Each structure stands twice: as C-alpha cells, then as structure tokens.
Amino acid sequence: MFSEASVIAEDVVRAVKERHLAVVEDILAASAGELDLLGDALSARDAATILVDALAGITQEKEPPAVLRTRLRQLVDLTVRGLSSAPPRVPGV
Template sequence: MSEGAAAKQDHIVTAALGVFCRHGYRRTSMDLIARAARMSRPAVYQYFGGKEEIFRAAGEKLVADIVTGARAVWGSGDSVADRLYGMLAIKLDLVAGSVEARLRAELLAEAREVAGDVVLALEEGCTAVVEAALEAASDELDLVGHAIPAHDAAAVLVASLAGIAQQEAPPEVLHTRLRQLVDLTVRGLTSRTPAPAMP
C-alpha cells in the first residue's frame, strides 16, 4: 500500500472514531463517516469494505495507541502509584473523554459483538503492560509476599477499569475512582504482611 493510501485510511479511521464515539456502532452510517472524513461515500469505499472494517481498524489503532502510551507513562520518574494511574488513565480518557456517558456501556457491548477479538487484544495488551510495570516495580512492591501474582493483579486492575469506565458519571468522578483503585492496590501490594492464600 502506498504512503498516500495509508494516510487516507488513517484519516478515515480517525474521523470515524469520533462518529462511533458520538453515535455508537449501530447508529453510525457510512454517510456519517464519509461526511466526518470530508470525503464521498464511494471514496471511503475505495479504502474500506464497509463500516465493520472501519470499526475494526479504529479498534486496532486504539489498541496500539493505548499500549504505546501506557509504556511511555511507565518510563516517567513518578511513584509506582502515579505511573500505574497514568497508564490506566490513558484508557479511561479514551472512553470517558470521547464517549458520552449514556453510550459507554452500549458501545463496549457493540464492540464485543462486532470486533470481540480487538476488544480482547486491548484487554490483553493493557494487562501485559500493567503486569510488566508491576514486575518492574518489584523492589517497591511486595509481590513475592502476596498470593496474587503480578499478572492477576494487572488483570484485576484492567477489569476494574472497564467497570469504572462504563459508569454514567463525569470524567473527573471516574478519574477519582481510578485513583482510589490504584492507591488501594499499591497500598495492598506494599504491605509486608503476606496475604492469605487463595483457595
């Protein structure tokens, strides 16, 4: 694919992302996507076979952007709690900052139905990045003394974030809840009292 064609596809995906966030998957039409991209419908079809293909491409772009952004945040010199919060806030900002509160749960359900593998890749990518961050902070956290491995702690954080992001609350409230979740997690992982073994 030529550079020009790749740039056009990226332009369409970026424009479509805003439309999906405002209207949801089902209420988004190729006409709305074409208008947002300032192109004709036939021109959009030159680059994508339809709405589902654009939706999947938008999801794949988000996965890459979120994982890359989370890795960059981890490299900052802040505390473990600040870095974990920053990593997870990237995903929260995507949802809370661009999707209307009333559409959040609906759009996630549609995404799971239309592009479940992309949603799974996002969850796995986020979990892997958070897991690596927890393992890298093992000198500050007491993962060895706890019955919960870094992967499981990361999976709990990412799953909890999904629940927070779907709530119909203003972004600042969601950010407060995320900060509280991270602080509780880090506090729990830095206590030197071993946690009870899981059944």
C-alpha cells in the first residue's frame, strides 16, 4: 500500500519522509552531549537517514512484534554505542 501511495502521491510521501528525517535529526542533535561522536563519525542528518532507512527495513519483516521490538532496541543500542565514546551504561549500576 505504501509503495502505491508513493506512486500516486509522490510529493506527499516525500514530504512525510523529509519531516520524519528532520524529527530524528533534531532528536539526535539534541542528544549531542551524550552522542559525542555525532558530527565526527556521522552528521546528525546522515545518522537520521540510516536510522529511518533501517527502520523501514525492520518494519517490512514478517516477524512477531516481540522480534521487531528487539531489533529496534538493538538498532538504538548500536547507534548509541557507535556515536558515543563513553562505555555503555549498565542498567541498575
């Protein structure tokens, strides 16, 4: 259905994706204090593009919701670890 929408209303789909990218980019930029490699390793825009594209891939998988949630959590963890020079936090410590 989304692929049909992108053919019928390409400009609307492009605008939605652009806004989604902008929101993710803003969130990353606002987290620059914790993501101290942001801007060195990747720009906030490039990181947002990778995350949005990866999310699209995850959501297309035919897996149970629990598996998709786990993959999304792993994507977030990978992103935070890749953009942070600090060692990962251990919950409860």
